[in-house]
Amino acid sequence: MARNETMGKKWVGAGLALAGMLAASLAFAQNTEVLSVAFQGPGGHSNGNYGRASSVHAAARAIANMAATMDPASYVVSDFGGGNSVNSIASDAHFKVRLKGNAAAGREAVEAAVRSGIEAENDFRGVKAGDLTGNVPATIRYTIKP
Amino acid sequence: METAMMKTWVRILTVAAATMALAACGGGGPADTPPASADAPPAAKNVPVISPEVSAAAEAIHNDARIRKVVDEWQTAADAQYRYDTHLELARIAGPSRYESRRAAAIQARMLGEWGFDAADIMTRADGTLPGAGLQKVDGLPVYNVCARIKGSYADTPDAKSYKGQYPKVLVEGHIDSVNPSMLPPADQPFEPVKLQSMADAVVSSPEELAALLEELHFDAKGRVIHDAVYERAHRRFDDADAAQKGNALRHYVPGYNDDMGNTMTVLQIARMMKKYDIQPVYDVWICGTAGEEGKGNLAGMKQLYGYNQDTGKGNNALNFVADFGVDGSPKGGTINFVGSYRFQIKYQAPAELLRTGGVGPSPVDAAAMAVAKIAEIKTPWDDDKDQPKTTYTVGTMACEPANAKGVTPSCTMLVDMRSPLLESLNAIRARIEPLFKAGMEQENARFQAAADSPQAVTLKLEWFGDRPPHTNTNPSDVAIQAAWQAAQVTGVDKQDELSSGSGSLNNNVPAAMGVPTIDLGMFTTAASGGVHTFYEWGVPGNAELESKRMSRVMVATLIAAGFHTSDGKVIAPAAEPIGARTTEDQY
Numbered sequence: 001m002a003r004n005e006t007m008g009k010k011w012v013g014a015g016l017a018l019a020g021m022l023a024a025s026l027a028f029a030q031n032t033e034v035l036s037v038a039f040q041g042p043g044g045h046s047n048g049n050y051g052r053a054s055s056v057h058a059a060a061r062a063i064a065n066m067a068a069t070m071d072p073a074s075y076v077v078s079d080f081g082g083g084n085s086v087n088s089i090a091s092d093a094h095f096k097v098r099l100k101g102n103a104a105a106g107r108e109a110v111e112a113a114v115r116s117g118i119e120a121e122n123d124f125r126g127v128k129a130g131d132l133t134g135n136v137p138a139t140i141r142y143t144i145k146p
Numbered sequence: 147m148e149t150a151m152m153k154t155w156v157r158i159l160t161v162a163a164a165t166m167a168l169a170a171c172g173g174g175g176p177a178d179t180p181p182a183s184a185d186a187p188p189a190a191k192n193v194p195v196i197s198p199e200v201s202a203a204a205e206a207i208h209n210d211a212r213i214r215k216v217v218d219e220w221q222t223a224a225d226a227q228y229r230y231d232t233h234l235e236l237a238r239i240a241g242p243s244r245y246e247s248r249r250a251a252a253i254q255a256r257m258l259g260e261w262g263f264d265a266a267d268i269m270t271r272a273d274g275t276l277p278g279a280g281l282q283k284v285d286g287l288p289v290y291n292v293c294a295r296i297k298g299s300y301a302d303t304p305d306a307k308s309y310k311g312q313y314p315k316v317l318v319e320g321h322i323d324s325v326n327p328s329m330l331p332p333a334d335q336p337f338e339p340v341k342l343q344s345m346a347d348a349v350v351s352s353p354e355e356l357a358a359l360l361e362e363l364h365f366d367a368k369g370r371v372i373h374d375a376v377y378e379r380a381h382r383r384f385d386d387a388d389a390a391q392k393g394n395a396l397r398h399y400v401p402g403y404n405d406d407m408g409n410t411m412t413v414l415q416i417a418r419m420m421k422k423y424d425i426q427p428v429y430d431v432w433i434c435g436t437a438g439e440e441g442k443g444n445l446a447g448m449k450q451l452y453g454y455n456q457d458t459g460k461g462n463n464a465l466n467f468v469a470d471f472g473v474d475g476s477p478k479g480g481t482i483n484f485v486g487s488y489r490f491q492i493k494y495q496a497p498a499e500l501l502r503t504g505g506v507g508p509s510p511v512d513a514a515a516m517a518v519a520k521i522a523e524i525k526t527p528w529d530d531d532k533d534q535p536k537t538t539y540t541v542g543t544m545a546c547e548p549a550n551a552k553g554v555t556p557s558c559t560m561l562v563d564m565r566s567p568l569l570e571s572l573n574a575i576r577a578r579i580e581p582l583f584k585a586g587m588e589q590e591n592a593r594f595q596a597a598a599d600s601p602q603a604v605t606l607k608l609e610w611f612g613d614r615p616p617h618t619n620t621n622p623s624d625v626a627i628q629a630a631w632q633a634a635q636v637t638g639v640d641k642q643d644e645l646s647s648g649s650g651s652l653n654n655n656v657p658a659a660m661g662v663p664t665i666d667l668g669m670f671t672t673a674a675s676g677g678v679h680t681f682y683e684w685g686v687p688g689n690a691e692l693e694s695k696r697m698s699r700v701m702v703a704t705l706i707a708a709g710f711h712t713s714d715g716k717v718i719a720p721a722a723e724p725i726g727a728r729t730t731e732d733q734y
Contacts, residue, residue, distance in 0.1 A: 046563045047485065047651075050538035051529070056560075057541060060518030067512050067593065077511045078555050083543035086441070086489050086561040086612075090542060095511070098553070121522065 035097040035107060037062070037114055041140040042133050043084065043091025052133055053125040056082040056090035058140040062117030063095060070109050074101035107144070114142050192644040194623040194631050203706045203718045204632040208698075211713040216419040216701070220694035229411060230381050230687055231371050232256075233670075234363060236322075237400045237407035238337045243323040243443030244285070245330040246435075247272070250292035250322060252369070253414065253435050257294045261418040269293040269432060278312060280453010280464035281734040284438065284446035285610065291447045292322070293434040296420045298427040298708060299717075300724070307724040312466035314724040315430040316708040318700065320410030320473040321439035321447065321653060324402030325679045337365070341399040342380055343684075345391050345674070350682050356399055363398075383687040384673035390686045395673060403685040405678045408670030409473040410435055412693065416701050425701075428709025428720050429468065439474070439653050440679075444612045448656035453734060456613035459569075460730035461660040468722040469626050469707035470657040470664035471700060476650065479642035480630050481666040483649035484658045486572045486616025487565040491609040492517075492583050495557045499601040504552030508590045508604040511546055514558040517586025518544070521562070521579055527571065535571045535618075539564040539579060559609065567618050567649055569659070614651055615659030624663035625707050625722045633703035639695040640667075661727030667703075669696040 039055040063077055075097050082093025099106035122128065122139045131138040207213055219225055241249040251272065257263040270276050274288025283289065300306050301313045308314075327338065342361040343350070350356045363380060364372040371377060380398065384390040417433035419425070438446030448454070454461035494510035494517075518541050527534035539562070546558035564579060566572035587606050588598070596602040619627075622645055634641045650666060657664040671688030709720030 046540045046542060047536070047538045047565045050536070050540070054522070054540055056544050057518060057522035060515040060541070060544075061522060063512060063515035064519035067516065067590070072593065073506050076549070076553060077509065077515075078546065078549045078553075080511045080515065080546045080555075080558060081544050083541070083561075086542040086563045087487075088542055089540050090544075093544065117519075124522065 033099050033103045033106075035099065035110055036145045037095050037097065037110070038143050038145075039082065039093040039118070039140055040142075041091050042089075042136045042138055044089045044134065046087045046089055049089055049134070051125060052089050053121050053127055053138065053140045054090045055093035055140055058118045058121035059093035059095060060117075061120050062114040065113035065117050066097070066110060069113060070106070071101070075099050075106055075110070111144060114144065118142055192622065192647065194627045194645065196628055196632050197721070199719070200628045200632050200706055200721050203710070203721060204629075204636045204702060206712060206716075206718055207702050207705045207710050208633075208636040210710070212423050212425060213698070213702070216423050216425065217694060217698045219419065220415070220697055221691055223690075225694070226383065226690035227381060229415060229690075229693070232414070233408055233411040234340050234371055234398070234400065235365070235369055236411060237402045238340055238365070240327050240331050240336055240338055241323050241402065242328055242330055243325075243438050243440045244287050244290075244446060246290040246322045246437045247274070248336055250290045250435060250437070253292045253322070256414075257417070262421045263294050263417075267295045267297065269295050276450055278465055279450050280462040281450060281455060284449045284456075285444055287446070289446045289450040290322075290437045291434055291450060293432050294417050296417070296425065296427060296431040296433070298430045299711065300428050300430070300709070300720075309466040309725055310464065312464060313430065314466055314468040314720070314722065314726065315432050316427070316704055316722065317432050317434065317451065317467050317470045318413055318416060318473070318704050319434040319436045319471075319653065320413040321406045321437070322410055322435035323438055323440050323443050324405065324407065325440050326401035326681050326683065338400050342376065342396040343399065345395050345397060345686065349397070349676060349684065350399070353681050356682055359399070361396070381687060383690050385689050387674035387686075390673040395686045397684045397686060399682060399684045401681065401683050403683050404475065404670070404672065404675050405683070406439070406474050408672070408685070409475055409668060412669035412697050413473050415697055416704070420701070425705070426711035427705055428711070428717065429707075429722070429724070431704055431708050432467075436653055442610070442612070445614055445653060445656050448653045452656050452660060452662070454615070454656050454660065455732075455734055456611065458730065458732075459613065459615060460732070461656065461728060462730050462732055462734065463660060463662065463726045463728040464733065466726045467657065467662055468720075468724065468726040469629070470654065470662050471626065471630070471704055472652060472654045472664065472666040473669055473700065474652050474666050475668040475670070476646075476652075476666040477668060478640040479634075479644075479646045481646060481648060481650045481652060481654070482619040482622070482627060483567060483647065484617045484655040485565050485567050485649045485651045486569065486655060486659070487563060487612065487614045487651060488572065488576050489564075489610070489612030490562045490580070490583070491559065491611075492562065493557055493559045493607045493609050494587060495605050495607065496554050497596065497600075497602050497604060501550060501552065501554050501556060504554055507602065508594050508596050509555060510558040510604050511555050512593075513587045513590035513604045513606070514544065514546070514560055515586070516589045517582050518560065520582045520585055524575075524578055526575060535566055535568045537564075537566040537571045537575050539575055565651075567616050569616055572616055614655045617655065617658035618649075619658075621663075626663035626665045626703075629703040629706035629721060630665045630667060630699075633699045633706060637695055637699040637702060639692065639699050660729050663722070667700055669693060669700055671696070
């Protein structure tokens with residue numbers, strides 16, 4: 001093979017390797033990991049069961065915490081929803097977080113915000129793990145997937 | 147101080163002005179009962195003082211020959227069957243709140259075609275207008291009340307008093323909207339099935355299970371129930387759940403069975419019999435199927451009847467109702483205290499620019515969350531002291547649209563509920579919560595230095611405002627309470643030792659807040675029932691004799707308030723004064 005072609009192959013190889021690294025870092029920067037956060041609580045009638053913790057309230061606190069602690073360029077919250085009717089305490093709530101930066105750090109920050117939001121809601125309504133109301137757990141609990 | 151009327155259903159939120167105006171409005175009005183005689187013993191706090199006039203009226207009305215004929219007919223097996231038929235023929239017509247026109251039309255057709263009413267005695271129109279009402283539309287929509295009048299003699303008497311030309315009248319009503327189905331079905335499929343199920347089986351737990359039930363009642367092309375073999379098994383009545391189980395009763399599933407088409411059917415029977423037996427009141431009696439009691443119905447029917455303007459929190463009672471009997475299932479003694487609520491439907495919208503370009507900027511999700519996070523920090527006076535009026539709130543629902551192709555959420559909508567039995571504390575919780583809708587938005591916009599109302603900013607819109615005015619009874623001897631109490635005594639049904647201290651959120655909230663004496667009662671009987679406000683609402687037909695006694699009780703109470711021409715030519719004067727209460731003279 002001519003000397004130029006051999007040199008070409010090396011450059012192509014290097015180029016490919018470089019391209020691979022660039023692609024990986026781009027993928028890293030445009031991380032499309034989406035977290036699904038779900039909240040579960042006791043629900044109840046808005047008047048008759050007033051005083052119970054609310055999943056929508058807890059989820060809102062979590063999202064507000066994220067806004068206070070995370071770089072807005074590093075995440076987007078969407079699909080925030082929950083509750084059953086205007087006159088019932090929300091038994092469920094959910095939202096999604098698309099992380100745009102470092103996935104591990106982002107997830108940790110989201111989880112911290114969720115936990116402190118839930119803790120604040122439970123504390124505000126004077127309930128702790130193990131408490132029951134109407135035979136169901138009185139506290140707000142969460143899951144984060146994946 | 148009153149705000150200028152805000153016209154539209156969808157409007158930009160204004161914060162303090164409306165709140166302050168509402169705070170200035172009081173509830174309550176002049177007492178309008180005949181005074182207790184001077185040497186009567188002082189009333190126990192929770193027992194009405196019955197005037198001698200009311201006591202005599204109750205006795206005379208209950209024993210009147212024509213009234214006895216009505217009650218005798220109600221107590222026949224044929225009438226029990228007619229009531230069963232009518233109840234289900236009307237309940238099966240879907241009637242979501244604010245979309246009750248089909249039920250209203252069916253009721254009007256019976257009034258005109260079968261129950262002997264003239265067109266002149268149908269006070270409502272098919273288009274939802276009610277000539278003479280204090281206002282017509284509520285939340286921008288027509289109000290599908292259906293009302294028949296039993297005309298009284300009062301207007302023809304010398305010195306008859308009127309309010310701006312409207313003579314006094316007594317209202318008896320039950321609501322014709324039901325929570326389910328929530329959407330009006332197509333015009334060619336207006337009916338819900340009336341499914342039947344053995345009491346031995348478990349109550350259905352899903353809409354699919356309900357649809358899969360094999361047995362149902364059958365109806366002809368005119369909407370009348372067919373008396374076939376399944377009907378014969380279905381229309382049997384039972385005294386209680388135990389008897390129903392033992393007797394192989396059938397559960398009847400149809401939304402509105404209990405709430406409220408059973409009671410409304412009995413209200414209509416009062417109209418039918420007053421007409422049939424020429425029961426002559428002194429004041430006019432209006433018997434109505436009312437619209438919009440449930441949820442987003444926002445008490446529209448009563449707001450039209452009473453001219454109650456929710457922008458001002460005041461009502462003009464242009465039609466001049468002087469006493470009000472609601473029938474929405476209050477146990478026995480009746481409900482006389484009414485919990486009020488405000489509801490807000492708030493929508494946060496993404497900045498117009500961001501929707502187009504995508505990128506990082508203010509989000510309706512964050513704005514909504516920030517507002518709710520602030521609201522969630524509110525402790526009401528009741529939280530700290532259970533002797534305070536029970537004031538409550540919650541953000542009941544949150545729903546955001548999915549993100550668009552640019553990754554931007556276009557909007558988030560939330561429904562907020564706040565309640566209290568007293569206007570002052572209801573207005574106080576509103577004054578704390580309402581500013582926070584905007585505060586959350588401002589916090590989010592500030593995070594990105596987006597100027598308010600600029601294309602870079604999140605905006606907010608008040609989509610719907612719900613108002614159920616509160617009232618805690620201050621006069622346990624008002625004419626409605628005395629009439630209902632004494633009618634129970636003479637008819638021997640639903641007697642109580644004391645007035646109920648319980649409260650409800652009912653159609654009566656509107657007249658009560660305006661000072662019109664009002665009570666909510668129950669007439670319809672079931673042996674067993676369940677699923678109120680759900681897709682699986684059900685009941686088993688109950689004791690017919692008890693039901694007819696309850697109907698006679700409400701009819702007697704109505705005639706105590708409205709006055710009555712006896713079969714032997716005497717006139718029992720109305721217990722209610724001829725000028726009704728109101729909280730404004732403004733006409734709308």
